[in-house]
Amino acid sequence: MNALAGDATMHARAGATQPIRELHDVRAHALPLDELLERNEPVVLRGIARDWELVREGARSMQAAMDCLRRRDNGQPVTYSWGPPEIRGRPFYNDEFTQLNFEVRRGALSQALDEIAAHAGDASPPMVYVASLLIDSRMPGLRAANDLGLPAQGIDAPPSIWIGNRVTASCHFDAMNNLAVCAVGRRRFTLFPPEQIHNLYPGPLDPTPGGQQVSVVDFDAPDFARYPRFRDALDAARSAVLEPGDAIFMPSLWWHHVQALDAFNVLVNTWWSSVPAHVPTPMHALYHAIWTLRDRPEREKQAWREVFEYYVFGDAERAGAHLPPPARGVLAPVDELLARQLRAMLIAKLNR
Template identity: 75%
Template structure:
């Protein structure tokens, strides 16, 4: 495993009812919240045994089918691309959770088992009673973040970023997190935007055996990286757009995470703007691109109030704060223009 330069900051003795969310978001740095979920029923079951953790999940499960990734032994726990980066190296299957758990248990002692991964499953849709005894209670902080569950064997989620803030709770098994700040994107060699193993572009570097001849800038990323191993009951705060590589270290692993945005729901994901900018700007002559950089710095990346501060408030329109009404108008305008 590639070694990074630093360890993630650790905050000890954190209680779910006293999460330091304001401080975490303001710091814009990852932090391990040691033991914050240790009292969860699922965590306690897993600490007793893998068998009890699986039985606990079976007991909470409502029987509806789940979607999961399956890969043969050659996948080696790393859902990824084929050699040509034109397709993925695993299958997407659908079945009952009991079947997935039984198959994971059956190959628990296999040194090279097939890969099983139930990813980003909304807890409330399959485990409707589970939050009563397994939850961080973010609603009490004014945050609407329905939790998702991730169930699998020794699976590696290749290094990627999410647009939202994230708190990931290690419920069963241990997990290693390796994180990089957003500015390291060029040193992490992102793969195709479509298709992707899990919805976001991932680094094509094999962290277990990095090829520095093919990916020499990855050394620079390692110098800026941070790592942490989470024990059952620990959680980690991952700020939006921080790259993170996640390895399940046991034969059976369960993680619960919470994503939330720092902006209102009527503000869309910037990924739409990224695709549009690649279409509209990227392939223009360099002089034009530099000029558009200045335009974007003025209207977008500078102080929010700068572009409209010299105008009367009634004349600012989109140069002023965007509220829900203006967001609907902008959406309608963009749809109309794109459909011409």
């Protein structure tokens, strides 16, 4: 494998960024997942899906790619986001951050495709965005000719498809690892390591444009007077433009800002966790910590920080190492049985 750094820049008004590391000539069956997870850095996989049916059809024309999707559609209604031209393809908030600037519609997939096609030549089209549609249940047969074979590498997670026009997904993070294939159209990805959360100005935890908190900075026209720390975030940013057939690996908790650059764009992604299914998302713990810890006196918060370092963020075996195994209780490794016991205990305590 030849790791190369590509020429990648963010939008000129937002400043230059570092390129994302690239791998070329990697075949899907030889995807180095263990290495990617160990390095914990984003990587662009150039051309890994070049042989996908959807990629080939998209290279022919927008209509050919749409016809490919129509043939696989099982006819069930889908939900999609629609926004007026003035939002510039950016699902976001109103000025007070109290409401979203788009509406959710329900209809046939063909209806969304027709609307995208009808406005493909517009300089400022309305936003049409089918987000995170589960392929196996909604588009049976598509996966057979458009798949990276992740189950063969131990990843049994369902792929999702994202269909739209020039949509910008504001900078956010995912709790799981993400492998995303650019199937039709080009996309610009701008990524930030997890510690840049302090400089990205996250918005409300609820509501959110797509289920996860997003940076409130407009990357096309950043207001550095209002968000001065964003300059520091840009110093740590990494960016790349993906062509059809390229993929990108984004480790858990890396912030990513994604801009679809063409009149019609399709992305296929798979999320998966590095921990067993019986370990839930830490977002539950975050909400609980906001409720129980955040507003305590600073001296108490610092003391609790040490408690969490000892029991949670330090070595997983340290807290129970001096105890005999039968006495370790919740300090033992969490298996499915202990996970069920912890869940029942927490539900009982929260319901008191």
